[in-house]
Amino acid sequence: MKTINLSLNNPAFQDERFRFSYIFAQDDLKTSLLLSGLIYPPWGIEEKKGKFILVSGWKRVVVARELGWKEIPFLVIQETKPEIIWVKLIAENKAHRQLQMVDKAFIIKKMLKMGISRERIKKGICSLLEIPPLVEWISFYEHLAELERETIKVIAAKNLPEYIVRLLFDYAQEERQALIPWLEHLSQNKIKEVLENLQEIALRDQLRPAQIISAFRALEGDRKGEKDLARQAEKWREHLKEKRFPCFQATFLKFQSLLKEINWPPEIEIKPSPFFERNDLRVSFEFTNENELKHMASKLLTLSQNKKIKQLFFGKSPKK
Amino acid sequence: MNFIEKVFVVAEAYSYPLTQRILNQLQLKPQIVSGTEEVRQEIAGEEDIIKKGKKILVLDISKAKFIKPCPCTPVYLGCGYLVINADLNCPLDCSYCILQSYLDQPWLTVFVNQDQLAQEISYWGHKRKGYFRIGTGELGDSLALDPLTQRSRDLCQMFFSYPQAILELKTKTTSIDLILKQKCLPNVVIAWSLNAEEIAHREEKGAPPVKDRLLAAKEVVKKGYRVAFHFDPLIWYRNWEEGYGQVVEFLMANIPAEKVAWISLGALRFPPQLKAIIKKRFPNSLCLTQEFIRGLDGKYRIFRPLRVEMYRQVMNFFKASKRYQKVKFYLCMESAEVWNEVMGEKKRSERGICVFLSRPLN
Incomplete structure (x- = not known):
């Protein structure tokens, strides 16, 4: 040395x-x-x-x-010997930092380019990189290193887990490029939600994701566009949620608008069972003395006499 | 059974008659192992261990109880069913199959200690005085391995002395040769899982078309058996009404209502961990596109109004026939609210449902 x-x-x-x-x-x-x-x-x-x-x-x-x-x-x-040099290089890096998924992807890509076989990588390198010693995983990292730079940057910056990276693989390059400016402004969970919803809508409606993206852009264009990318990303997420769960969203909105219609007081909280899975509704309110309690109870009594209140009760039995 | 590539026999299981019967049928050289860990090592490096597991048969002895109450699902209404875990896993490869995440051993297991199974059947046969339903179709298909194991014949013999025990053999296959060859018992019900033909074609890899299943049911009925049908899982897709309607129509045209022991309906539901498996193994599965919510048991379920709509519609198809109005229908793993919405208001309990389904019509 x-x-x-x-x-x-x-x-x-x-x-x-x-x-x-x-x-x-x-x-x-x-x-x-x-x-x-x-x-x-x-x-x-x-x-x-x-x-x-x-x-x-x-x-x-x-x-x-x-x-x-x-x-x-x-x-x-x-x-x-290249393989030994790689082992030293990986060990040295691991001694002072945690290797990111993107680092591992480039390591594997470069090793393959040098002619080190997948089998050698599986046996000698995977454990060092703390990845499962399977050819399928080597292919995963190889695929990751081949993604366009903007996507790799988001994967690294957001520290996206393998599951979300695989979701990104499922999109065409131009679709990823259209999505990345929005994804940059969303949290990991929201990125996952957007990618899954878009994919599932496309599968259900037999469309390409690019068509769904274009339709949203056209809609936004008609609304004079949103320049703020973070707000646009949030709108895109909401738009997909509505498309993905139309029946649930409609039910939820109907419930909310009914509360408005019967002037449900904001100081009395009302909650349906999660996802309307049960019939029960839960109300809660605060009071500090007898008079306040009477006042709230009387409000509830008035509400219960409203004819429209029946519509709040979700499930109906079939007519015999 | 040429889909089986390898047979492992756990040493303890080797001398059992069922082991010898299976090995004679298979004509594959078995590998004798001391435990299933060796089988696990065999498939450890596979990219798709679930797929690989379906080609591996393990003959073992069950150290746990064969018969257990059906676990159903927390919070929702059960039906008092008893399950027999004689075979584990299934050679069919349905996208939505819960066994993909439920079983920690991905291979096909046949438990060969039928002497213990017979003892347990005797125990339950003496313990339960009233009618009760019991079946093998929970952790595997009841008839998929039957040409190899002839389990159906053994079970029928075991249940012969307990007429109040209604044995249900539930399948998606048309493996009925053995059923047709043996004497029909009034307490044996042969059941088929059905779906819209499009769903079956798309999601039930390896299973025969639904029409073929119904034609097999027709054969079994001719032999004198009662049959049952499970529209489970109902899956929402474009034209679902037409798809399920056609199946119901074909069913009613071929199967006399009086020979139908029961019909169940169940909308698609599965634990969250199955989603990643479906996505990986069946990326184009319609199971991924359902309007799911998280149910009270934590599982993904189709949003309640949609499943109620599907249940009602399928029931309406049947109600078009006067004869079918008398058939017993039930919902699998559903809440009391949904039962009420579909079947009308009534106070319901697991015990009540159990009695309703088990007792004979006449």
């Missing part, structure tokens, strides 16, 4: 065969480098005499370039 100084223009820093960090926040690293310099130099191998290849430290190199540095120290290790 030896340390040398290498110009940042050296071809060692152009060969990306071991690079797997493409998406990361540069600002913190910039501050750190400005404060204390390069405490841990990047390391690599000497492929041929005088021909170096950077293995670990890509983020530091990218930021050092941004800072206008000309030269950095470079640690050269004596190893030539």
